[in-house]
Amino acid sequence: MDDSEFLEMTQQDPVQARILRESLEHLASGLGGDTLKEMAQEVVSGRMGLREAADVSAYADQAVEQAAPLAEKWASMSDSEREALAAEGQRQLDEQRRALDEERRAEAAETRPGVKSRHDGRGWSLY
Missing domain, CATH: 1.20.5 (Single alpha-helices involved in coiled-coils or other helix-helix interfaces)
Structure with a gap:
C-alpha cells in the first residue's frame, strides 16, 4: 500500500503521513484492542482505505470509545x-x-x- 491516502489526509505533509502510518501500525499490533487491531491491519495491508474503515460502524464506535478518555483529559x-x-x-x-x-x-x-x-x-x- 502506498501513502497517497495518508498524504491526502494530511494535506500532503509527509511527516504527518508517516506518523499516521506508524500509528496505524501500532494499532495493528493490538495496542487499541481487537477491533482497532483488525481495522488497522485492513488499512495497513491495503485491503481497505482509512476513510472506508471510518465508515464501518464497529471500527468508528471503538475509535470513539478509545478516544473518549483522551478527550476528557484534554477538556480538563x-x-x-x-x-x-x-x-x-x-x-x-x-x-x-x-x-x-x-x-x-x-x-x-x-x-x-x-x-x-x-x-x-x-x-x-x-x-
Missing part, C-alpha cells in the same frame, strides 16, 4: 497545559521533519555517489 487541562502539550507536539513534528530530511539526503547521496552518469548532461558541448 488548563490553557497553559494545552499550550505546553501543543508546543511539545510541534517540537516532535519538527524533529521528525529533520529526520525525514536527513533520510532523503542520505538516499540521494547513495543514488549519486559522486560518479557522473553518462546521461546527466554535464560537461556536454557541441564544440
